[in-house]
Amino acid sequence: MPNSSQLLDQCFDEVARQAKPLLGRCVEAAVASLQAAETKSSAVAERQRLAQACWGLTQRKGVLTDTYPARLREAFERGGDEGGRTSSLALLSDSSLLALVDDLSVSESLESARLLQDLMPVVEQALTALDARMSSLIGFETVQVEKNPLRPSVFVRVLRDLIAEFEREPEIRSLWLQHLASPLGRGLCQLYEQLALRLQQANVQEAGYRIRLVEDPQAGSGSGPTSARRDPWARDAQSFEPALTGRGDPYQTLPPMTALAGTQARLDHQVFHDFLADEGGRFEQALDSGYYDQLLREQRIAQAQADLPLLDEVVVDRERVQFRGLPVVDRPARAVSIGSQLGTDHWGAYAAPHERTRVLLDLKQQAERVSQAVGLDLVRKLVNQVARDPLLLAPVREAVVALEPALLRLAMDDPRFFAKDQHPARLLVEQVAQRSFRFNDEFSGEFEQFHAPVREAVNALNALPGATPEPFAVALEHLREDWASADQAEADAQTQHLQALHFAEARQELADQVAWEISLRPDVFNAPAAVLDFLYGSWSLVIAEAQLRHPDGGPDPLGYRALISDLLWSVRHEVTLHQPRKLIEMLPGLLQKLRAGLGMLDKPVEETQTFFDALIRYHEPVLALRRASARSQAGTSMPGALETPVVAFPETDNLAEAPRPRVADTPWLAARERVEAGFQDAPAAVATVVEDSAAAPLSTSSEEADEGTETAGVLASLHVGDWVDLQASGQWLRARLVWANARATLFLFTSRGGHPHTMTRRSCEKLIRQRGLRPLAVRPVVDAAIDAVVKGVPGAPAHACVVATDAVPA
Structure with a gap:
C-alpha cells in the first residue's frame, strides 16, 4: 500500500x-x-x-x-x-x-x-x-x-x-x-x-466493526416497568460484537433498543447473520419503553420530512431520460435506493419515500418483540441492496423499492421470511429480476411489455391491508403464465435453429470421416491436387448429405461414392490417352452427376468453379486428341490414317505437397442454412480496424499474446445460458448463449423474440476485442443481497454508480 x-x-x-x-x-x-x-x-x-x-x-x-x-x-x-x-x-x-x-x-x-x-x-x-x-x-x-x-x-x-x-x-x-x-x-x-x-x-483493507452493546440509559430512570431492568441483550454483549452502530453528527454508539427504532438499520452484519440463523432466543425479547420513546421522535422527524416539497414530476422524468440518447452499454446506471422519489404515475402514493418510511414506522409502532423490529430493518436493508444492484435496469430496481411496504408487512408475522428459499415473496423478487436480464434498454417497447404486469402486481400487493404469502404466490403465478407464452414461441424458434446447426455439425463430422476414407484409396496416389481438394472438401459433404437425407439407403444411397472411381480415372493421362472413347462417353454423365450432387448441397457455383476449370484442363489432352483426329479424317477421307497430334499435358503435381484430409474447424453451412441460423460475420468496423493496423505503431509480441490470451479467456468463460450484450446490425441486443459445438468453434446466441445469431470463434474474438460482445455477470440477485447484508461482502461492484463521473443519476 x-x-x-x-x-x-x-x-x-x-x-x-x-x-x-x-x-x-x-x-x-x-x-x-x-x-x-x-x-x-x-x-x-x-x-x-x-x-x-x-x-x-x-x-x-x-x-x-x-x-x-x-x-x-x-x-x-x-x-x-x-x-x-x-x-x-x-x-x-x-x-x-x-x-x-x-x-x-x-x-x-x-x-x-x-x-x-x-x-x-x-x-x-x-x-x-x-x-x-x-x-x-x-x-x-x-x-x-x-x-x-x-x-x-x-x-x-x-x-x-x-x-x-x-x-x-x-x-x-x-x-x-x-x-x-x-x-x-x-x-x-x-x-x-x-x-x-x-x-x-490501493490494497487498503477494511477495518472491522467492534462496537459493544451498552446498557440502556433509561434503565434506571424508573419511567416504566421495562426500564427497571438492564436491556435483556446486555448479558450477551460479548456475543454481539460487532453489534449496533448509530450515525449522527458526530457519530455515536446508541443504546440497542433505541437503535431499533430508527428508519435506517444500525445493525452490524453479524447481528443479521445471527438473526437469520435464529441462534438463541435473544431476539424474542420484548421491546422496552426506550424503543417506543425513540420511535415517537423518529415519527416526528419523518412527519417533518413529509411536509417538505417533492421534486416535480417533470424534473424526475428529465433525470430519467437524460441519457436515453446514448448506446445502452454506455448509459450510466441510474442511482435508486429506498430514499429515491419514484414516478407517481407508476407507483401512486408509495412513489414518495416518506410514505414508504411511514409504513415502516407504523409497523415498528405495532412491533412487540425484538425479532419484529430486526426483521423490519432486514427487509429495508435488503430492499436497498437490491435497489443498488447495477445489473438490474433502473425500473426493475424501482419496482423492488416500491414493493417495500408489502414486504415490510410480511415481516411482522414472519420476520425471517427472506431466509426461506421458497418463500413466495423472495421468489417473486428473484424471478422478476432474473427475467429482466433479457432486456438491456428500459425505453424499448419490449421491456415495457414485461414491466407493465410487474407494476400491476406490485401495486396490487401494496394495496392489500395485510400481508400473507398467498397473494405473492398468486401474483408470481400470473406473471409466469404471461411469460410462458412468449417462452414457448422462443423455444420453438430456437429448436428450429438448433436443428439446422445440429444437422450441419453431423454432416461435417460424417464428411470428415468420408474424406479420411477417400484418402486411403489406392487410386488417389499421384492424383491432381485440385481433384483431391474437391474430394476431401465439397464431395465429402455431398456424400454425407446424401447419407443423412437417406439413412435407409446404405453407405451410398445416390451413387456419389461410386463416382469417385470414375473421376479419379478420368484425370489419369497414362490411361485415358489409350482409351479416349471411354472417357468421352463417360464425361457427360460424370459432369451431370457432379452438378446434381453439388446442387443438392446448395453449393454456390463460384465455390467449385476452380475445380471445374482444373478438370477441363486435365481432360483437354484427350479432347484435343479427338479434335485432331476428326480434322485429320476430314482432310484425308482415309480412315486409319490417323496422325497422333502433339498435346500439352498439365504439369504434374509435387507428391510431397499433395493435400491431406483435415478435420474442419467449423461446420460448413449453405447460404440458406446460414440465413436460418442467423449467421453473423465480424462487423465491417472490425475488419477496418484490422486492415488499418499496419499504419499503427507495432505492438510487441508479448502485448499481442496478452491480448489474445485475454480475449480467449473471455470467450472460454462463456457457458451455455450466459447473457451477453451483443452488437448486431448497429444495435445493442441482450442475447443468450444457447449452444456451442464440441470444439468451441461455433456459437449460437438468441436475442429477444428468439432471433438467432450464429458466429464462428474468430468472429466472436474480433467482437470481444472491439467491445462488440460483452459478457454479463448474471447471478442470483437476492442471494447476493443477503450475502452483502449478513456476511459483509459486496453485493454489487463498488464502481456500479460511477460509470459517468459527471452524470446526475435520477
Whole structure:
C-alpha cells in the first residue's frame, strides 16, 4: 500500500476536484425543485419566498461552486468539525442545550439535522464501505466512523456555513438546504463509491466493526416497568460484537433498543447473520419503553420530512431520460435506493419515500418483540441492496423499492421470511429480476411489455391491508403464465435453429470421416491436387448429405461414392490417352452427376468453379486428341490414317505437397442454412480496424499474446445460458448463449423474440476485442443481497454508480 498520508491527500484532491461540478449539479436540481414548488403553491407569500430563493440561488451559484472546494479542503485538513463547535444532533438531543441558544440557532440546527437525515438513506451503504477503508488508512484496527474526514456532516456543515456567508435571510437559507438535500445525497453516493474503489485498488483493507452493546440509559430512570431492568441483550454483549452502530453528527454508539427504532438499520452484519440463523432466543425479547420513546421522535422527524416539497414530476422524468440518447452499454446506471422519489404515475402514493418510511414506522409502532423490529430493518436493508444492484435496469430496481411496504408487512408475522428459499415473496423478487436480464434498454417497447404486469402486481400487493404469502404466490403465478407464452414461441424458434446447426455439425463430422476414407484409396496416389481438394472438401459433404437425407439407403444411397472411381480415372493421362472413347462417353454423365450432387448441397457455383476449370484442363489432352483426329479424317477421307497430334499435358503435381484430409474447424453451412441460423460475420468496423493496423505503431509480441490470451479467456468463460450484450446490425441486443459445438468453434446466441445469431470463434474474438460482445455477470440477485447484508461482502461492484463521473443519476 502506498504512503498513507499521500493516499489520503489524493482522496482530498479528488474530492476538491469533483466538489465544484458536484455542487453545480446540486444547485441546478435545487433550482428546478424550487421552481416546481413555486408552481404548485397557492399562497402568495409562500410563492414569493420560493421565487426569491430560486432567484437568489441562481445568482449565487457561481460563487458557491467556486468557494466550496477550498472550504472543504480546509475542513478535511482540520479533521472535520471545528473544535468546540456543538453539533446539530447534540443540540437536538439535549433539551438543556436548547435552552441556551436562540431560535435561529435551533432552526439552523434542525435544518442541518434534516439535511443529514435526508442524505443517510442514499449514502449509507457507500459510506459504510468508505468508513471501513478510511479507518484502516488512517491507522485504526477497528472502524472509527467519527474519524472519517469525509463524513457527510463535514460536507453539510461547510455548505451550511458557506450559504450563511452569502444569504442573510434564515428562511431563504432554510429553503436552499431543503432542496439541496436530495441531489447532494446522490452526488455524495457516487463520490463515496469512487473513493472506496480507489482505496480498494490501493490494497487498503477494511477495518472491522467492534462496537459493544451498552446498557440502556433509561434503565434506571424508573419511567416504566421495562426500564427497571438492564436491556435483556446486555448479558450477551460479548456475543454481539460487532453489534449496533448509530450515525449522527458526530457519530455515536446508541443504546440497542433505541437503535431499533430508527428508519435506517444500525445493525452490524453479524447481528443479521445471527438473526437469520435464529441462534438463541435473544431476539424474542420484548421491546422496552426506550424503543417506543425513540420511535415517537423518529415519527416526528419523518412527519417533518413529509411536509417538505417533492421534486416535480417533470424534473424526475428529465433525470430519467437524460441519457436515453446514448448506446445502452454506455448509459450510466441510474442511482435508486429506498430514499429515491419514484414516478407517481407508476407507483401512486408509495412513489414518495416518506410514505414508504411511514409504513415502516407504523409497523415498528405495532412491533412487540425484538425479532419484529430486526426483521423490519432486514427487509429495508435488503430492499436497498437490491435497489443498488447495477445489473438490474433502473425500473426493475424501482419496482423492488416500491414493493417495500408489502414486504415490510410480511415481516411482522414472519420476520425471517427472506431466509426461506421458497418463500413466495423472495421468489417473486428473484424471478422478476432474473427475467429482466433479457432486456438491456428500459425505453424499448419490449421491456415495457414485461414491466407493465410487474407494476400491476406490485401495486396490487401494496394495496392489500395485510400481508400473507398467498397473494405473492398468486401474483408470481400470473406473471409466469404471461411469460410462458412468449417462452414457448422462443423455444420453438430456437429448436428450429438448433436443428439446422445440429444437422450441419453431423454432416461435417460424417464428411470428415468420408474424406479420411477417400484418402486411403489406392487410386488417389499421384492424383491432381485440385481433384483431391474437391474430394476431401465439397464431395465429402455431398456424400454425407446424401447419407443423412437417406439413412435407409446404405453407405451410398445416390451413387456419389461410386463416382469417385470414375473421376479419379478420368484425370489419369497414362490411361485415358489409350482409351479416349471411354472417357468421352463417360464425361457427360460424370459432369451431370457432379452438378446434381453439388446442387443438392446448395453449393454456390463460384465455390467449385476452380475445380471445374482444373478438370477441363486435365481432360483437354484427350479432347484435343479427338479434335485432331476428326480434322485429320476430314482432310484425308482415309480412315486409319490417323496422325497422333502433339498435346500439352498439365504439369504434374509435387507428391510431397499433395493435400491431406483435415478435420474442419467449423461446420460448413449453405447460404440458406446460414440465413436460418442467423449467421453473423465480424462487423465491417472490425475488419477496418484490422486492415488499418499496419499504419499503427507495432505492438510487441508479448502485448499481442496478452491480448489474445485475454480475449480467449473471455470467450472460454462463456457457458451455455450466459447473457451477453451483443452488437448486431448497429444495435445493442441482450442475447443468450444457447449452444456451442464440441470444439468451441461455433456459437449460437438468441436475442429477444428468439432471433438467432450464429458466429464462428474468430468472429466472436474480433467482437470481444472491439467491445462488440460483452459478457454479463448474471447471478442470483437476492442471494447476493443477503450475502452483502449478513456476511459483509459486496453485493454489487463498488464502481456500479460511477460509470459517468459527471452524470446526475435520477
